[in-house]
Amino acid sequence: MPKETNFVEVEAGERDRHYYHRMVECEGSFAMLSLHEDVTDAIIFVHGFGGDSYGTWAQFQLLIDQWEAVKAEFAKRDLYFFQYHSVWERVESSSNRLLKFMRLLIPEINLEHFAMDVGPVTVPKEESSGEVSEFVVPFPKDRKYERVTLAGHSEGGVVIRTMIVRDLENTALLNCRLALFAPAIAGYKPAGLLGSMANFPGLGLLLEAVLVAAPAYQDLKDKEDLKQLKTDTETAHSKGRALCADILWGHKDYVVKPQKYACDTQDFEDCNHTQICKPSEDYPKPLDHVKKWPDEKKEEHK
Amino acid sequence: MSHVETLRLAELWRSRLQPLAQGELRGTTPMTAGASVYEATGWLIEGVFCGYFRPEDADVLWVRTRAMVEAAEVPEYPRFMPVVAQGVQKLLREKDPFAAKDQMTEEAQREFELPLFPHALMLADQLFGDSLARMCTSVLASYDKTAWAKLMEELGKVDGALVAKRIGSPAEAPMDMAAVVAGFLRLLEHMNQSREFFDFARTRVPYGVDFESYLQRIGGLTAWHVPLLDAQARARFEQLTQSTWAILFVESVEEYIGADWAAAEARFEQHVSAMRSSWETYHLSAATAIA
Numbered sequence: 001m002p003k004e005t006n007f008v009e010v011e012a013g014e015r016d017r018h019y020y021h022r023m024v025e026c027e028g029s030f031a032m033l034s035l036h037e038d039v040t041d042a043i044i045f046v047h048g049f050g051g052d053s054y055g056t057w058a059q060f061q062l063l064i065d066q067w068e069a070v071k072a073e074f075a076k077r078d079l080y081f082f083q084y085h086s087v088w089e090r091v092e093s094s095s096n097r098l099l100k101f102m103r104l105l106i107p108e109i110n111l112e113h114f115a116m117d118v119g120p121v122t123v124p125k126e127e128s129s130g131e132v133s134e135f136v137v138p139f140p141k142d143r144k145y146e147r148v149t150l151a152g153h154s155e156g157g158v159v160i161r162t163m164i165v166r167d168l169e170n171t172a173l174l175n176c177r178l179a180l181f182a183p184a185i186a187g188y189k190p191a192g193l194l195g196s197m198a199n200f201p202g203l204g205l206l207l208e209a210v211l212v213a214a215p216a217y218q219d220l221k222d223k224e225d226l227k228q229l230k231t232d233t234e235t236a237h238s239k240g241r242a243l244c245a246d247i248l249w250g251h252k253d254y255v256v257k258p259q260k261y262a263c264d265t266q267d268f269e270d271c272n273h274t275q276i277c278k279p280s281e282d283y284p285k286p287l288d289h290v291k292k293w294p295d296e297k298k299e300e301h302k
Numbered sequence: 303m304s305h306v307e308t309l310r311l312a313e314l315w316r317s318r319l320q321p322l323a324q325g326e327l328r329g330t331t332p333m334t335a336g337a338s339v340y341e342a343t344g345w346l347i348e349g350v351f352c353g354y355f356r357p358e359d360a361d362v363l364w365v366r367t368r369a370m371v372e373a374a375e376v377p378e379y380p381r382f383m384p385v386v387a388q389g390v391q392k393l394l395r396e397k398d399p400f401a402a403k404d405q406m407t408e409e410a411q412r413e414f415e416l417p418l419f420p421h422a423l424m425l426a427d428q429l430f431g432d433s434l435a436r437m438c439t440s441v442l443a444s445y446d447k448t449a450w451a452k453l454m455e456e457l458g459k460v461d462g463a464l465v466a467k468r469i470g471s472p473a474e475a476p477m478d479m480a481a482v483v484a485g486f487l488r489l490l491e492h493m494n495q496s497r498e499f500f501d502f503a504r505t506r507v508p509y510g511v512d513f514e515s516y517l518q519r520i521g522g523l524t525a526w527h528v529p530l531l532d533a534q535a536r537a538r539f540e541q542l543t544q545s546t547w548a549i550l551f552v553e554s555v556e557e558y559i560g561a562d563w564a565a566a567e568a569r570f571e572q573h574v575s576a577m578r579s580s581w582e583t584y585h586l587s588a589a590t591a592i593a
Contacts, residue, residue, distance in 0.1 A: 008304050008305065008306045008308075008309055009304065009305050009306065010305075010306045014306060017417060017420075018420075019306060019309070019310070019420075020310075020313070020420045020421075020423075020424055021313070022313060022316070022317050022427070024316065024317075028428075028431070030424065035306060052428070054424065054425065054428045054495065055428075055491060055494075055495050058425075058495060058498060058499065059498075059502075061421060061424075062421055062499070062502050065417055065421075066417055066418075066502075066506065085470060116309050116312045116313065116316070117312060117316075118304055118308050118309060118311075118312040120312060120315045120320075120362075120363060120366060121308055121311045121312050121315060121359040121360075121362050121363045122304070122308060122359065122362060123362070124362050124365060134304075136304045136308075136309055136312075138306065138309055
């Protein structure tokens with residue numbers, strides 16, 4: 001643990017733009033951290049099969065700092081983009097990896113993962129004898145999240161839900177909100193390669209078609225595992241907010257079956273499987289989907 | 303109290319320059335290693351130029367990194383953009399390289415570039431950190447003809463499952479044809495992400511901003527990862543396109559026997575062609591200017 005950490009100085013004009021922090025101990029994962037002091041909201045993004053922390057969510061990353069219409073709404077939220085081996089790792093293992101990641105953030109933030117050694121850029125080499133370290137954290141040391149949203153696309157939805165039902169005593173986790181995009185909770189449809197490729201902007205579905213034999217894909221074809229996840233989630237649904245998801249499906253999705261759990265809410269958009277989680281100025285729905293937070297009073301009443 | 307600009311530069315040191323200084327890269331030839339060092343230095347120059355980093359911090363960091371840059375093989379055209387290499391060479395010649403006077407003065411240009419900079423750098427970091435993509439770049443850019451022929455001989459033994467294995471375990475992937483094909487798929491994905499980024503940037507260009515200059519400087523930094531101006535690399539890119547399709551086809555044809563494979567092949571080729579075209583537009587425009 002670093003001995004001493006400091007918060008950073010930011011010019012007024014820079015305050016609303018997020019600071020990109022690479023989570024080096026969680027390879028490929030990174031954060032966009034708010035430079036405001038009073039931040040209590042966080043969103044954790046979990047990509048799907050064949051995706052990654054950057055590619056799946058790039059439009060989110062660009063729009064929240066660039067589009068004036070939404071900039072203010074995201075300026076005081078921290079965003080985390082979790083990466084895992086979606087292709088080659090079993091879902092159970094990925095969910096375990098996600099749980100470890102979550103423990104860095106809730107119930108308390110583990111500052112060790114955010115402290116940057118600025119020594120190499122502030123202490124001239126000729127003046128330093130040996131290693132000189134000066135650790136700085138890009139946010140106040142007492143930052144604590146009160147409202148955490150878990151956003152998952154496709155397999156990411158299965159990974160998130162598996163993590164939740166495996167840790168039903170974790171209050172901090174149970175208090176999270178789930179905002180899912182086309183989650184593969186009812187398995188993949190046996191879509192043909194052509195069907196998969198037809199509407200694809202990138203190579204994600206192309207890879208998916210190549211990798212039909214990968215273990216994670218097999219998990220998602222294994223209806224028994226997914227049925228058990230459904231049963232476990234529905235049985236425990238009253239234990240916390242995180243058991244019930246808000247789901248956005250695509251009308252043109254030929255990859256997953258749009259079957260929600262009894263405790264979920266759902267909505268449909270005129271999108272395919274990959275477009276569903278890619279916001280734009282013409283399609284802001286994904287931004288709304290991850291940022292809305294349930295009315296506390298209504299929840300209590302329910 | 304530290305400035306956020308200082309923290310950003312410390313991230314550049316940790317994510318880019320330090321791994322290069324420690325020689326932590328796999329799948330790298332002297333040419334691509336040199337290009338990696340020059341690219342990282344280019345990000346340092348551009349970051350100071352648009353105000354993302356502070357010149358005084360950059361001067362401190364430069365003392366730590368200068369020797370590594372001096373020792374790196376100078377990457378050359380057509381595999382590397384001369385505008386980037388010249389900027390680094392100029393830095394090596396100057397005594398006080400990051401003087402504040404060299405920062406961008408045009409307000410509109412700065413307002414356009416500064417908010418995009420962290421995203422462009424993250425995009426480049428993802429490409430830099432992708433060991434399979436780097437293997438493919440090495441093969442495209444600097445493998446001799448004998449080594450390339452040997453790799454192509456392996457092609458008959460490569461199936462979709464082996465390519466999947468390489469994608470699933472990039473850290474353990476040996477330098478073989480399956481890894482090169484996996485790297486090619488990864489490169490295509492990076493090209494797609496890059497296209498989306500520059501498409502987005504283009505929609506935000508206000509009056510008075512020189513987007514062409516932006517493409518030459520920022521797009522030019524990562525151009526070497528897919529060196530399509532080099533005739534040999536371009537020919538290999540074409541061969542990998544065909545080989546990758548063949549692997550996909552053989553892997554999937556039995557399971558999806560009813561598919562319209564001719565149409566599927568056309569779609570795949572269109573996709574690759576679109577990636578190639580956008581790469582030329584957004585990353586290789588400096589070369590067009592030279593021509």
